[in-house]
Amino acid sequence: MTENQPASLAISAALRADILAGVIEPGARLRQDELASRFGTSRIPVREALRQLEAEALVINDVHRGARVAPLTLDETLERMEIRVALECAALKLAVPAMSELDFEMLETILAEYDLAEEPAQWTACNWAFHTALYAPCNRPTLLALIQANITNADRFLRLRLSQTTGKERPQIEHREILAACRAGDAARAAALLEGHIARARKSLATAMRLSRPAR
């Protein structure tokens, strides 16, 4: 058991998970006392955790007025999809020349799992596994970390509102096209396909939101 992790890290991890999963709603107040008793600690590690999450843009901290979960707007999510295009296309272009046969097999395996998956939660898991494995060969730790952080924030909105508006089939077809381009060593084409893939998801999200609610 490597439970050497200090309380503040455990708290920030738990809070982060709850915020991303929507267990704690956007805009909800995060009282230090409440959290402290929930985690069985004093308020000190709670405050450190809140500081960390504030730097991650997941909570907002008003001086002497407490912390609350950062409200996630549709605009921000759409922005994050644009950022995804920029970062992930760059990573993919760098990754394609570095891909080995082992990478291709790994990606195939993930897509096969995707085919078998039935519940939306599994789709999204396979989806992120595919994207992550797709960029990994680029060997750029900072870029990969930034991509991960950005996806984490975008994913927050998706999990809340909808479970894949587009269905399961279409994205998978696009995944296979992207993988084929990677096998062919055509980085530019792979990046172009990826851009369309993400842009399409962005658009379907925008329309779905416009239909369900006026704005926000």
Add this chain to the structure above:
Amino acid sequence: MTENQPASLAISAALRADILAGVIEPGARLRQDELASRFGTSRIPVREALRQLEAEALVINDVHRGARVAPLTLDETLERMEIRVALECAALKLAVPAMSELDFEMLETILAEYDLAEEPAQWTACNWAFHTALYAPCNRPTLLALIQANITNADRFLRLRLSQTTGKERPQIEHREILAACRAGDAARAAALLEGHIARARKSLATAMRLSRPAR
């Protein structure tokens, strides 16, 4: 006087500035007691500040072993230049169609100041002012914040090691070319020029470092 800012924010701001300016060297230990007495507070706000900076990737925190300034490697800086290309080209493409005559005048003014600037510190200030003003019209707060954070981290290395290896003239010529493309409404050309502009800076940094030191 709006000195309502809590100590932890003042400390994190001061430390951030010192780290970015190179006053505190990469890898240096950051003892909580030391910082507390330096800022005239207890260790509590110091710890919060360190947590925040840790989330910003400026310090590294080892459990029960203290914090130290994150070592900045050449590899990471080169990566951040790649990330700059991806993010800033995307922002510029979005900004060009939204630029007004007022934006062009503002950009011209900044370039005129650049021409007059004599000290390297002024160059870099004008340089960042130009880039910031160039992307601002895109009206994407999240993207702009990400660009700012990334530049902040990349800039850290530059300030430490060299004061503009490329000199002052060449970048300025490129700035004017970019601005001309923006005026012409040619977003694609402006983005291509910007990519070359940043990529050139990246390359000159890489060679300068290779010449001055073996690796690291």
Add this chain to the structure above:
DNA sequence: GACACCATGATTGGATCCAATCGTCAAACT
């Protein structure tokens, strides 16, 4: 002499307690 082991100081992590600020509500004043 080299290595393992333990004791001590240094340093971080956390808990408890106090001070400062914000929100709310009631009372007083115009």
Add this chain to the structure above:
DNA sequence: AGTTTGACGATTGGATCCAATCATGGTGTC
């Protein structure tokens, strides 16, 4: 009646104190 003011509870920010862990140096044993 409406507005302002003040007092109180709730909550956050910070200081001091204690516990847990790491680093260092000495000592003993082989």
